[in-house]
Amino acid sequence: MLLREGEIRIPSGCAISGIMNKKGQVFSGEDIIKSIALMHDRSNGLGGGFAAYGIYPEYAEHYAFHMFYDDVTAKEDVEHFFHLNFVVDGSDRVPTRKVKGIGSGPEVWRYFVKPKEEKLSELELSEDDFVARLVFEINDTIPGAFVVSSGKNMGAFKAVGYPEDVGEYYKLEEYKAYIWTAHGRFPTNTPGWWGGAHPFTLLDWSIVHNGEISSYGANKRYLEMFGYKLALQTDTEAITYCFDLLLRQHKVPLEVAVTALAAPFWSDIARMPEDQREAVTAIRNLYGPLLLNGPFSIILGSRKGMMALNDRVKLRSLVAATKGDFLYVSSEESGIREICPDPDTVWAPKGGEPVIGLLEGEETL
Amino acid sequence: MSLDLLTPEFLIERDRNRCIDCQVCVRQCANEAHSFDAEEEKVVSKDEKCVACQRCVVMCPTHALSIRRFPLEFRENALWTGRTIKDIYKQAATGGILSTGMGNDKPYPIYWDHMLLNASQVTNPSIDPLREPMELKTFIGRKPEKLEFKEGKLITKLPPRMELDVPILFSAMSFGSISLNAHKSLARASQQEGTFWNTGEGGLHKDLYQYGGNTIVQVASGRFGVDPEYLNAGAAIEIKIGQGAKPGIGGHLPGEKVNWEVSETRMIPEGTDAISPAPHHDIYSIEDLHQLIFSLKEATNYKKPVGVKIAAVHNVAAIASGIARAGADFITIDGFRGGTGSAPLRTRDSVGIPIELALAAVDTRLRDEGIRGLVSIISASSIRNSSDVVKAIALGADAVYIGTAALISLGCHMCQKCNTGKCNWGIATQDPNLTKRLNPEIGAERAANLIRAWKHEIKEMLGGMGINALESLRGNRLMLRGVWLSDRDLNILGIKAAGE
Numbered sequence: 040m041l042l043r044e045g046e047i048r049i050p051s052g053c054a055i056s057g058i059m060n061k062k063g064q065v066f067s068g069e070d071i072i073k074s075i076a077l078m079h080d081r082s083n084g085l086g087g088g089f090a091a092y093g094i095y096p097e098y099a100e101h102y103a104f105h106m107f108y109d110d111v112t113a114k115e116d117v118e119h120f121f122h123l124n125f126v127v128d129g130s131d132r133v134p135t136r137k138v139k140g141i142g143s144g145p146e147v148w149r150y151f152v153k154p155k156e157e158k159l160s161e162l163e164l165s166e167d168d169f170v171a172r173l174v175f176e177i178n179d180t181i182p183g184a185f186v187v188s189s190g191k192n193m194g195a196f197k198a199v200g201y202p203e204d205v206g207e208y209y210k211l212e213e214y215k216a217y218i219w220t221a222h223g224r225f226p227t228n229t230p231g232w233w234g235g236a237h238p239f240t241l242l243d244w245s246i247v248h249n250g251e252i253s254s255y256g257a258n259k260r261y262l263e264m265f266g267y268k269l270a271l272q273t274d275t276e277a278i279t280y281c282f283d284l285l286l287r288q289h290k291v292p293l294e295v296a297v298t299a300l301a302a303p304f305w306s307d308i309a310r311m312p313e314d315q316r317e318a319v320t321a322i323r324n325l326y327g328p329l330l331l332n333g334p335f336s337i338i339l340g341s342r343k344g345m346m347a348l349n350d351r352v353k354l355r356s357l358v359a360a361t362k363g364d365f366l367y368v369s370s371e372e373s374g375i376r377e378i379c380p381d382p383d384t385v386w387a388p389k390g391g392e393p394v395i396g397l398l399e400g401e402e403t404l
Numbered sequence: 405m406s407l408d409l410l411t412p413e414f415l416i417e418r419d420r421n422r423c424i425d426c427q428v429c430v431r432q433c434a435n436e437a438h439s440f441d442a443e444e445e446k447v448v449s450k451d452e453k454c455v456a457c458q459r460c461v462v463m464c465p466t467h468a469l470s471i472r473r474f475p476l477e478f479r480e481n482a483l484w485t486g487r488t489i490k491d492i493y494k495q496a497a498t499g500g501i502l503s504t505g506m507g508n509d510k511p512y513p514i515y516w517d518h519m520l521l522n523a524s525q526v527t528n529p530s531i532d533p534l535r536e537p538m539e540l541k542t543f544i545g546r547k548p549e550k551l552e553f554k555e556g557k558l559i560t561k562l563p564p565r566m567e568l569d570v571p572i573l574f575s576a577m578s579f580g581s582i583s584l585n586a587h588k589s590l591a592r593a594s595q596q597e598g599t600f601w602n603t604g605e606g607g608l609h610k611d612l613y614q615y616g617g618n619t620i621v622q623v624a625s626g627r628f629g630v631d632p633e634y635l636n637a638g639a640a641i642e643i644k645i646g647q648g649a650k651p652g653i654g655g656h657l658p659g660e661k662v663n664w665e666v667s668e669t670r671m672i673p674e675g676t677d678a679i680s681p682a683p684h685h686d687i688y689s690i691e692d693l694h695q696l697i698f699s700l701k702e703a704t705n706y707k708k709p710v711g712v713k714i715a716a717v718h719n720v721a722a723i724a725s726g727i728a729r730a731g732a733d734f735i736t737i738d739g740f741r742g743g744t745g746s747a748p749l750r751t752r753d754s755v756g757i758p759i760e761l762a763l764a765a766v767d768t769r770l771r772d773e774g775i776r777g778l779v780s781i782i783s784a785s786s787i788r789n790s791s792d793v794v795k796a797i798a799l800g801a802d803a804v805y806i807g808t809a810a811l812i813s814l815g816c817h818m819c820q821k822c823n824t825g826k827c828n829w830g831i832a833t834q835d836p837n838l839t840k841r842l843n844p845e846i847g848a849e850r851a852a853n854l855i856r857a858w859k860h861e862i863k864e865m866l867g868g869m870g871i872n873a874l875e876s877l878r879g880n881r882l883m884l885r886g887v888w889l890s891d892r893d894l895n896i897l898g899i900k901a902a903g904e
């Protein structure tokens with residue numbers, strides 16, 4: 040029997056694309072679907088997905104849980120668990136339509152919840168820490184249940200299939216978001232488990248990722264020291280937790296996180312002014328285990344913006360463009376020109392050089 | 405000959421067609437295996453004196469000599485081998501403890517040889533170290549839990565640390581157990597290659613203070629040569645609690661080896677035995693160790709990392725965790741195959757555990773406790789080549805110490821007689837006629853060459869794995885697969901079996 044993600048490590052290649060409106064103006068999912076569909080050949084039909092920010096304004100302060108259920112028991116167990124820990128203010132089946140390219144999959148449900156006050160004070164945890172802990176617990180202990188996303192005013196939509204079919208399946212043209220990211224997957228072998236598709240998410244973070252990192256084993260074992268459970272054994276999951284650890288838990292500035300994950304070479308560090316040299320040396324010394332080694336391009340999404348990043352020697356393609364208030368990033372320039380034929384600027388960011396798009400008024404992701 | 409019942413271990417074969425009776429071998433063999441028979445006017449040999457150090461073989465101008473194992477003379481017996489029988493003869497003749505030099509030579513499993521490395525194919529590219537940067541820079545020292553920034557500026561102060569260009573250091577070997585020329589060779593090689601050497605427990609010779617920036621000064625139970633100047637001379641301090649070759653016991657440098665230079669460096673009278681007690685008499689518990697660590701930090705103004713070296717024994721993981729919590733900046737774990745200038749044979753051969761298992765257990769334990777990021781681990785013993793280094797780092801070491809390999813680079817031929825003081829290669833001896841055989845300039849060059857060669861090889865292997873910075877290999881056990889190992893072994897090593 041083929042093992043599914045989490046039971047075995049499956050490498051994959053891919054396409055990624057992202058669009059954001061810096062003013063926070065929302066737009067439908069049609070463009071992102073077009074962009075990722077153009078890069079059809081970079082996927083092989085074994086996984087596609089989207090992350091969208093700003094889609095649930097009526098529940099903006101609730102944690103929006105998107106759930107996969109393999110069976111009814113899983114659903115009952117999770118709902119019981121939710122009612123123990125959360126105030127659940129809304130729930131429904133995520134609307135889907137029949138699409139030729141998407142086979143049978145899990146039941147997809149969503150819930151809008153707030154942590155119960157008494158639970159927070161009992162455990163002395165912040166809301167985010169509490170929710171993160173429960174996400175790990177569900178994935179770890181409830182068989183047949185998988186948390187697809189758990190952030191506020193955002194959601195992830197993914198399935199086994201080509202990304203354009205996944206978009207149609209979830210009726211993404213009906214949602215309006217100010218940030219959309221997308222992913223088409225080319226795994227080298229997979230039993231086709233929906234949970235294994237991208238984006239991977241935790242709280243507000245979502246990651247779509249192309250590449251395979253050779254440092255996975257080192258990254259994983261370091262993250263585990265901080266309580267992360269790498270249930271899926273995928274690079275994407277590890278990268279998400281790297282950002283979560285640095286940005287949310289250790290609260291380091293975004294540039295510092297980027298320096299840790301796509302560190303400059305020692306030969307370049309030697310030429311930096313003293314202050315900077317000292318800081319970068321400390322970052323590499325301390326956060327060396329988080330360095331992502333090997334080819335990757337990623338788009339990290341959060342409620343406050345998005346960032347695209349390449350590995351430090353740029354072993355994967357990544358192109359960025361702007362047009363008015365819009366920022367585009369994509370594996371290929373064609374993925375941008377398909378939806379924005381006449382951008383103001385287009386460039387290929389250097390290895391390790393992040394493309395950061397922040398919503399107006401925000402200072403970090 | 406007295407009746408000690410011993411037969412020779414080796415056979416000296418002299419090709420009489422080649423021998424020109426020049427007596428080079430007579431002068432080269434400190435064991436006096438060769439002599440000139442004036443009456444017969446020819447050189448003759450005594451097999452029983454030979455230790456197979458190969459010095460005469462190498463030096464003979466006509467290649468007339470060869471040394472072979474003495475043909476098996478005992479009747480075959482799997483239990484009572486020649487070696488076991490001879491050990492009994494020796495003890496029956498002397499009533500003494502059997503003493504030996506160098507590391508455990510018994511055929512215990514060598515786990516390095518049961519672990520294989522990974523390489524990239526298709527899904528991620530391998531990297532060519534000749535075209536792309538390949539970084540081996542390594543820091544040894546304590547680290548804070550996290551970095552803090554204020555207005556984008558780093559405000560966390562990092563504790564003192566050693567910065568290495570390669571993850572390989574020269575292991576502790578004291579002046580006394582090895583010669584000053586050997587120390588000079590290692591000190592210079594360290595400076596040349598951007599790494600560190602370790603004084604061992606015998607102090608630092610005054611000529612070597614100039615290499616302080618590349619020196620780790622050791623503080624052991626005998627406290628030989630320890631004063632404030634010594635502590636401040638090095639780049640780091642290592643407290644030696646135990647040694648892999650002889651866990652649980654101290655050391656003994658016989659008075660004959662304590663010439664005036666050793667005496668001055670060790671700060672003991674000439675010709676007296678230098679005895680290191682088994683325990684530090686001020687460390688009977690982990691709290692005491694904590695105090696010593698901080699006394700040494702006080703004495704050096706918190707400017708030097710202070711590490712602790714322990715032998716790999718059964719509960720090494722718990723001990724290491726205690727040491728990390730006691731404030732050590734690095735922990736050195738010395739496996740049961742580690743070398744020694746002199747050790748009781750039975751202790752050397754039967755006490756302690758393999759470094760591979762010890763290292764894996766310590767790394768796992770510190771990670772389980774969430775403190776692995778705070779301290780550095782140096783793995784010592786049985787590193788024979790660059791792939792052993794790579795495997796040690798993938799198991800979880802920050803860097804490795806090499807001792808035996810370093811001595812071999814200086815010319816050691818592994819005769820295992822370091823305890824006799826008659827090292828024909830000028831290494832494990834203080835006899836001026838022998839020590840002058842090791843030219844420190846050539847020695848430094850050879851030791852540096854070895855480090856450089858391994859550095860290139862490590863880069864090749866890293867590149868093959870698609871990794872361009874060593875930190876991405878550290879503890880990355882997915883890069884290892886086991887062959888011929890039990891499930892239990894795999895479990896302790898934390899690696900999968902080949903094919904999984």
Ligand code: SF4
Nearest residue numbers: 433454455457458460
């Ligand atoms: S001890 Fe060494 S030098 Fe002496 S005979 Fe044997 S091999 Fe030759």
Ligand code: SF4
Nearest residue numbers: 816817819820822827
């Ligand atoms: S150091 Fe000298 S005595 Fe010791 S094993 Fe090597 S050659 Fe023999």
